[in-house]
Amino acid sequence: MQTLLLISAESARANPGLAIGFGxxxxxxxxxxxxxxxSVRRLAQQRRQFALESERLAYEVRLAKSRWDQTEQEKSSWNGWRKFRVAEKLHECEDVFSFVLKPHDGKAIPAFKPGQYLTFGLDIPGRDKQVVRCYSLSSAPSDRDFYRVTIKKEKAPSDKPGVPPGVGSxxxxxxVKDGDILNVKAPGGHFFLETEKQTPVVLISAGVGVTPVLSMAREIAAIGSERETWFFFVCRSRADHMLKAEVEQLAARxxxxxxxxxxxxxxxxDVQGKDFHTAGRLTADVLKAVLPSSNYDYYMCGNGSFMKSMYEGLIGWGVPDAKIHYEAFGPATIKKTSDTPALSKAEAGGKVVNVTFGKSGKxxxxxxxxxxxxDFARANEVRIDSGCCAGSCGSxxxxxxxxxxxxxxKADPGEAGSCLTCVCRPKGDLVLDA
Ligand SMILES: Cc1cc2nc3c(=O)[nH]c(=O)nc-3n(C[C@H](O)[C@H](O)[C@H](O)COP(=O)(O)OP(=O)(O)OC[C@H]3O[C@@H](n4cnc5c(N)ncnc54)[C@H](O)[C@@H]3O)c2cc1C
Known part of the structure; x- marks a missing residue:
């Protein structure tokens, strides 16, 4: 080649016309x-754009299909109790079991919003009254033919070892065993993830509080949503790390x-880096160290003190109140400014309001x-049964x-002559049969 160029250069010197030709x-x-x-670059770019566009279209189609299925399934909702069969009882970890439930009538079941719960009417031997309890769905709306709840057996509080463990759990x-039939109310609740949104989310849970946020993560994965999702979870150790494999598979997938x-x-x-990432409690400082910014929607569920400290930490970090969503399984511990009702007339007039708990003599x-x-009764050690804590189950x-x-x-008053204590407060002096 070099020789050829030399020859060409030499011939060009000898012949200027040839030089121009070469040029x-x-x-x-x-x-x-x-x-x-x-053109190759343009083609590659067009191909990339086409791939992105087809991915977006495929996502839109999946979302539309999921919405259509949901609308279809909503038609199969029900009022009151419906019988469900325990298709499978699974031991998740110490004191925690999952229950896969299928409708006894074999008909379709309505979709729900990830984060919602089921209400159970339990006929427990030896109890004259049905016990009503709520449990979040740990399955996803896309799990079309079954529901799943995951329940932790409540032990007696450590400061009251003599009292009986939790009745329902x-x-x-x-x-409860495989094949048993349970009375179930349709899914409900206001703590849920809006799946059509694409805004980044942080899901935070402690212990069995994982159930509603697992449902959210499962649904994000099931519909192929690409929204940025962080899943923070805390428990004591590997021994009570419930649903570990399932969550790890979601993150791997x-x-x-x-x-x-x-x-x-x-x-x-327990091995750091394999079983867990951080040794110690899950606090807002852990989130600050791991997340690239505070600009997310936060969904959290756990015990009272965990949620209170996490909420205060997030507010302290500058997260707007409206971006923090949570569900308490027990007494409310977080008081959002928007939650605090105006003082009643009696309170505003400076009048002392007394509540008499007749049965307890307080x-x-x-x-x-x-x-x-x-919450007021609990704070004063008066036991009142409870279920959804949202004014819908009536317990x-x-x-x-x-x-x-x-x-x-927004709460509906209960029957005349009684009150739903989880969603009301006294107007003036009050005597309750509790
Ligand atoms: C919306 C919602 C969703 C929920 N989702 C889940 C979920 O997914 N998984 C889950 O495991 N739970 C969940 N819960 C909590 C669940 O509904 C129950 O509250 C929980 O299982 C405890 O009910 P229990 O009947 O076992 O306990 P209870 O009988 O109500 O007793 C509660 C506690 O009181 C103690 N106690 C008993 N007698 C006394 C006494 N005399 N004095 C003081 N203490 C006493 C018991 O030992 C126990 O620790 C959810 C709650 C709500 C509101």
Whole structure:
């Protein structure tokens, strides 16, 4: 080649016409080369754009199909109790069981929103009254033909070892078995993820509080959503790391789901980097260290003190109140400014309001900083049964012997002569049959 060029250069020197010819040839070759490169680039870009566009279209189709299926399934919703068969009872970890439920009538079941719960009417041997309890769905709406709940058996509180363990959760753990039939109300609740959105989310849970946020993560994966998702979870150690394999598989399968696990008291055989990421409690400081910014929607569920400290940490980090969503399985511990109702007329007039718990023989001055009568009763060690804590299951209903109550926003008053203590507070002096 070199020899050829030398010969050509020499012939060009001898013949200027040939030199011009060579020059023109080189220019045409260079231009053709450039044109080829830019067409290849354009083609590659068009191919990339086409791939992105088809991915987007495929996602839209999946979303539309999922919405259509949901609308179809909503037609199969029901009022009151419906019988469900326990298709499978699974031991998840110490004191925690999952229950896969299928409709006894074999008909379709309605889709739900990830984060919602089921209400159970439990006929427990030896109890004259049905026990009503709520459990979040740990399956996803896309799991079309079954529901799944995951339940932790509540032990007696450590400061009261003599009292019996939780009635409903013990029944599930010790009494309910494969094939049993349970009374179930249709899915409900206001704590859920809007799946049509694409905004980045942080899902935070402690212990069995994982159930509603697992449903959210499962649905994000099932519909192929690419929204950035962080899944933070804390438990004591590997021994009570429930649904570990399932969550790890979700994170391994979906690039957009990132997992961070904290063990507050890792066991001697627990391996950091394999079983968990951080040793210690899950706090807002852990989120600050892991997340690239605070600009997310936060969905969290766990015990009272965990949620309170996480909420305060997030607010302290500058996260707007409206971006923090949560569900409490027990008494409310977070008080959002928007939750605090205006003082009742009696309170505003400076009048002391007394609540008498007739059966317990207690007369207590109402504390306006508490949101509802159920929390007030608990704070004063008066036991009132409870279920959904949202005014829908009716289990916290108590007869009003004297006085009146007022309901918090959007709550439906219960039967006449009684009140749903989880969503109301006294208007003035009150006597309750509790
Ligand atoms: C919307 C919602 C979703 C939920 N989702 C889930 C879920 O997915 N998984 C889950 O496991 N739970 C969930 N829960 C909690 C669940 O509904 C129950 O509250 C929980 O299982 C405890 O009910 P229990 O009948 O077992 O306990 P209860 O009988 O109500 O007892 C509660 C506690 O009180 C103690 N106790 C008993 N007697 C006394 C006494 N005399 N004095 C003081 N203490 C006493 C018991 O030992 C127990 O620790 C959810 C709750 C709500 C509101």
């Amino acid at each position: 023109l040839l080189a220019a045409v070759a260079a231009q053709t080369g450039l044109a080829v490169v830019s 013990s029944f599930f753990a010790d009494g 979906c690039d957009n789901i990132r997992l961070h696990v904290c063990y507050s008291k890792p066991g001697p055989a 007369v207590v001055r109402w504390d306006p900083s508490l949101l509802n009568l159920l 916290c209903s108590v007869a009003v012997k004297e006085g009146e109550v007022e309901y918090l926003s």
